[in-house]
Amino acid sequence: MANIKSSIKRAKQNPNRRAANRLYASTARTYVKRARAEIAAGNLESAEATIQQASKALDKAAQKGAIHQN
Secondary structure, three states: OOOOHHHHHHHHHHHHHHHHHHHHHHHHHHHHHHHHHHHHHOOHHHHHHHHHHHHHHHHHHHHHOOOOOO
16 A cells, blocks of 8 residues: 555546546547448448547547557
8 A cells, every 4th residue: 555645646546547548448449440340341431430430539539648649
């Protein structure tokens, strides 16, 4: 267990931050998976909308720091 005040605070913050990061990263992975499935199925019109959603989710996850920007 942490003894220093700052490390006690960090220990309290980490689970909440981890949960938020997992949410953003998981959402991004889901949209990318859907976009790849649409492309593989050959539905190019619906794939364009799905690709936009995936791009938006990836950008949001990168902005929040859940994944690397590159």
